[in-house]
Amino acid sequence: MAMAAVTHLQLLSPHSFSCSIHQQQTNYSSFPFLNSLSLPPPFANSSLFLDHQSHKSSHFSHGRCFWATLSGQKRFQGFRRCVAELAAGTVLRKSPRDTNVLVVGSTGYIGKFVVREVLKRGYNVIAVARERSGIGGNFDKEQTLAEFGGAAVCFADVTDLNSFKAALEAQGSQIDVVVSCLASRTGGVKDSWKIDYEATKNSLEAGLAMGASHFVLLSAICVQKPLLEFQKAKLRFESELQACDKISWSIVRPTAFFKSLGGQVETVKAGSPYVMFGDGKLSACKPISEADLASFIADCIHDQDKVNRVLPVGGPGKAYTPLEQGELLFRTMGKKPRCIKVPIEIMDFAISILDFLVRFFPSLEDAAEFGKIGRYYAAESMLVLDPKTGKYDADGTPSYGTDTLEAFFEKVVREGMAGQELGDQAVF
Structure with a gap:
C-alpha cells in the first residue's frame, strides 16, 4: 500500500504502536515495510508524524520537533532513522x-x-x-x-x-x-x-x-x-x-x-635540542x-x-607548529631555543626501503606502517581540512575547554610526564 498524506504513529510502548492515515486507525502489520521494525525503548507517550507529500516528517515528543526526509525507496530507512532519532531524543532528556x-x-x-x-x-x-x-x-x-x-x-x-x-x-x-x-x-x-x-x-x-x-x-x-x-x-x-x-x-x-606533544620534554630538560622535520612549519595542531x-x-x-x-x-588558543611548540617549551624552561631540523626526505627514504623489504619479509609490515605514521604526523596538520581548498584551516577548527598547551608544558616541566606515558603508542 502506498502511503500518502499524513500518517500518525503513536508509540505506545517499547514494542507496540498504532498508526492512522486520514484519521483512520490501522494496525502496523498492514504495512509490509514496517513489519521488521524493531523499536528501541523508551517510547511511552511519544508520537511520530510522516508527511510524504511535503517530503518532510516530524516527530513530537514532550514538546520537541525534529525534521527528516522520507520518499521513494528510502522510506523504510528514513522511517527507522526517525524512530532512532526519537529514541535518542527521549534518552537525551532522561536525567x-x-x-x-x-x-x-x-x-x-x-x-x-x-x-x-x-x-x-x-x-x-x-x-x-x-x-x-x-x-x-x-x-x-x-x-x-x-x-x-x-x-x-x-x-x-x-x-x-x-x-x-x-x-x-x-x-x-x-x-x-x-x-x-x-x-x-x-x-x-x-x-x-x-x-x-x-x-x-x-x-x-x-x-x-x-x-x-x-x-x-x-x-x-x-x-x-x-x-x-x-x-x-x-x-x-x-x-x-x-x-x-x-x-x-x-x-x-x-x-x-x-601527551603526543610532550615526548621531548625530558630530553630537552636534560640538555638536548628539540628535533623537528623540515623547517618546523610543515604541520600545525590545536592540541586538547x-x-x-x-x-x-x-x-x-x-x-x-x-x-x-x-x-x-581542538583545545583553546592558537594552532602551534612544531617550531612554535619547541620555542614554547624552551621559553617555559627559561632556556634559549636549540633546535635540530631534519629533512623529511630521510623518512621517505626509510619508508621506501621498508616497503621494498615487506615484499620478502611480511613480518616487517608493521614496521613499514609505523614509519608511515611518523611521516604522516610530521607533515600533516591536525586541523579541519577544507574540502574546497584542500588546505588545513586553523580558524575553522573548533576550540573547546580551558587547558592550554603552555600550562601543560609548565606542569610536565615541573612534575614530569607521569600519567602521560606513550607506552605502546610511542611511535606517535
Missing part, C-alpha cells in the same frame, strides 16, 4: 541518574578520563575492561575496580562479540548510550582493523542488543585524509555507523593530544587535554545539537 552509559576502551588514555567525567555528572556507568589492562597489561582486575570506583565494571573481550554480549547480559542492565574510546594500541595493520573497526563494531552490535539508542564514537581528525590503516579502519566504521538506521550517533574527531576532551565527549550524551553530527574539536 543522568536514569541513564545507563556503557564505556568501551575505558582503561585507555582518554577512556579513563571519560569514565570519571561521566560519573561526575551523575550517570550510571558500566566500564568495559580487559582482565589485564593498561600499558603492557600491568593492571589486574583489582586495580581496575579501584580505578573506577562508582562504576560497574564489566570484564570482557570486545574482540569476541558473543562473549562480549554474554558479559553485558550478565550485568543485567539496559544500555541507553554507548561511548567508544577504543583505539589500536600500536597502529599496526592487523591491530588497527581488529580494534578500530571490528571491536568498535562489536560495541555497536552489543549496545543495540542491550537497547542502546545513542552511540558516541571517539575517532580522530586525521581520518579526513586517510593514508594509514588505522585511519581507514576508523573511517569504515564511521561510515557504517552513519548508515545504521537503528541508532543515532555523535562522532568526535579530536586534534592532537597533549584529556580532561577537556572527556568533558566534550560527555556533552555528547545529553546535547541534542551534537546528535548525528561529525564533531571536530
